Amino acid sequence: MSDAGISDAGRKVALITGGGSGIGRASALRFATAGYRVAITDIDPAALADAEAQLVAAGGESLGFPADVADFGACGRVAADVLSIWGRLDALIANAGVQIGGSLLDADDADCDKILAVNLMGVANSCKAVLPAMQEQRSGAIVIVSSINALVGSVGMTLYDMSKAAVLALARSLATEFGTQGIRVNAVCPGNTITDFHINRMAKQGVSVDQIRAMTSGYGLLGRAAEPAEIANAIHFLASEEASFITGQTLVVDGGFSVTGRAQ
Ligand SMILES: NC(=O)c1ccc[n+]([C@@H]2O[C@H](COP(=O)([O-])OP(=O)(O)OC[C@H]3O[C@@H](n4cnc5c(N)ncnc54)[C@H](O)[C@@H]3O)[C@@H](O)[C@H]2O)c1
Known part of the structure; x- marks a missing residue:
């Protein structure tokens, strides 16, 4: 039995990409605190090991998987491993992302390929890897980590901004396709964190x-x-039963930045 008095088989499982650092790591801690078993993936093995140690020290039950979200095969193997070990997959936090700054005029093909491979296809790959299990369970919650940059323009961030806007369409589209199968899909747009x-x-x-x-x-x-934990709280809310009638939505968590348009 877990501390929360829920049988181990009934304990929910969250998978968090980019869990080695920042918002992903804070989310892993938030879900662990809420009683979830937490699987984290990251492309950086050292960050992953450090985050896993922090989760275990905080009393959480955690598995770490080095994986690149740009590689669908890797995402599929992580989902399969989580299912074979814990038998269920209740929440996906598609968080891993990179930032490539600069004007579109200076961006080369490698920059474009990288940002789309990680920030767009990495999110799509992560969703595609977990959806069959959620379909079988007839339940699941996906939270995609976009950015306030998807909604508000900024100089020198074109590639990043377009990738973050694209995943809002992905969230809406998946929410539309899978809602009647008990799967909710939402996005958060963090401000400066x-x-x-x-x-x-x-x-x-x-x-x-x-x-x-x-x-x-x-x-x-x-x-x-923001502090990473403040974004993690919003992510946890959207994945939780408290948000059971919320799907296809974008939750802006930006301390009101988009209301003023004022950076500082
Ligand atoms: N920090 C901010 O101000 C801010 C604002 C809005 C949105 N975001 C978004 O939040 C998410 C997390 O950002 P963060 O600030 O915590 O960043 P971070 O750099 O602290 O953490 C990102 C993690 O993702 C991992 N990662 C990068 N590429 C990966 C890949 N291909 N496969 C697997 N893991 C990979 C990194 O190793 C790192 O551990 C990103 O999607 C980012 O765009 C951040």
Whole structure:
């Protein structure tokens, strides 16, 4: 029996892509806290091992799978392994993503291929890998992690923005096709969130995390960027029974940034 008093066979299972860092790792912790068994995948084995250790230390039950979401075969093997070990798959958080900045005029084919392979096809691959199990269960919840950049334009982010907008259409389309089979599909659009995404990029310019916080003070209506756990809470809500009548929707979690259009 789990701590929550639910039999082990009845414990829900969440699969989170890009779970080694940032929003994915915070989501893994959130689902573990809610009593889920949590499988995480990541392309970075060191980040994956570190996240797994953190989940276990927090009392969670976790499996880590090194996998590239751009590779459908890898996504399929992860889903099959999770099912063979835990026998069910209740939630997919399609979170793994990369950022490639710069003007479209400077983007080369490799940039375009990479962003579409990870941010668009990686999400589609992850969904395709879990949907047959959810169809068989006649239940399941998918949460796709898009971005506020899907809704609000920004200079020098064209490839990223188009990939994030495309997955909103994917969420709507899957929600439409699979709703009557008990499968809900929603998306979240996080605003600026202080994760390794930004921390590593800024560190190369000699900017510390505290300096990033200072630089983002004034963001949106709350005057600050998000912590990963705040995005994870919204993701968990959409996957949970609390959201049982919500599907095909986009939840904007941006501290009001899109209301003002003001970056800082
Ligand atoms: N941080 C933000 O401000 C922000 C805002 C809006 C949306 N997002 C989105 O949230 C998601 C998570 O971002 P984050 O800020 O936590 O980033 P992060 O870089 O901290 O974490 C992303 C994780 O995904 C993994 N990953 C990258 N490519 C992968 C691949 N091909 N296969 C498997 N794993 C892969 C990375 O190794 C990393 O562990 C992304 O989709 C991002 O676009 C982030």
